[in-house]
Amino acid sequence: MLKPAPDSASTEAAFDCRATVALLKSIGGLEWASHLAAVLAISKFKWLPLLAWGFVLYLSVRVRLDTQFLEMLADDPEGTPSKLDEWLSMTGLRSRRAERSIEDRCKGARDLARNLVYALLLQFLVTALAVWGYAP
Numbered sequence: 855m856l857k858p859a860p861d862s863a864s865t866e867a868a869f870d871c872r873a874t875v876a877l878l879k880s881i882g883g884l885e886w887a888s889h890l891a892a893v894l895a896i897s898k899f900k901w902l903p904l905l906a907w908g909f910v911l912y913l914s915v916r917v918r919l920d921t922q923f924l925e926m927l928a929d930d931p932e933g934t935p936s937k938l939d940e941w942l943s944m945t946g947l948r949s950r951r952a953e954r955s956i957e958d959r960c961k962g963a964r965d966l967a968r969n970l971v972y973a974l975l976l977q978f979l980v981t982a983l984a985v986w987g988y989a990p
Contacts, residue, residue, distance in 0.1 A: 864931045867956040871928035874960040878921040878967055884974050885914040892981075903984050906977035913970040920963040931956055 892907040927934050935956060942948035954962075 867931035868928045870956060870960045871924045871931065874963050875921055875924045875928065878917050878924070878963060881917070881967055881970065882921075884970065885910065888914070888974055888977055892977075903977060903981040906973065906980050910970065910973045910977050913966065913973055916966055917963070917970055920959075920966060924960065924963060927956055927959065935959075 888907055888910040892904060923938060926938065936953060939948065939953055
């Protein structure tokens with residue numbers, strides 16, 4: 855039995871998901887740089903860089919989750935969004951809101967990835983200032 859050809863909207867949504875997943879995976883190694891900066895901060899007994907490190911770790915977890923969720927959405931862009939929203943709501947990871955499009959989800963994931971890079975740069979700056987004696 856032949857499988858019906860996917861329509862262009864679902865093909866485009868799947869491509870958007872896969873491209874965003876590739877972007878998110880490409881920055882996945884940044885958290886190791888963050889760990890190195892945290893070790894430097896610990897060696898100098900500085901707390902401000904450690905706060906930045908905690909924020910970077912939080913964003914890293916969110917980026918990894920979005921990567922996995924977008925891979926699921928890329929496999930079935932038609933049926934999975936509503937199933938994913940239902941599961942996220944059931945587990946308390948998402949409050950009940952209007953359903954988001956795949957385009958909105960990908961844009962949100964890319965924004966989160968950009969914020970992760972900014973947070974990491976901020977952590978590096980604060981760590982450098984702490985190591986040189988300019989930050990608490």
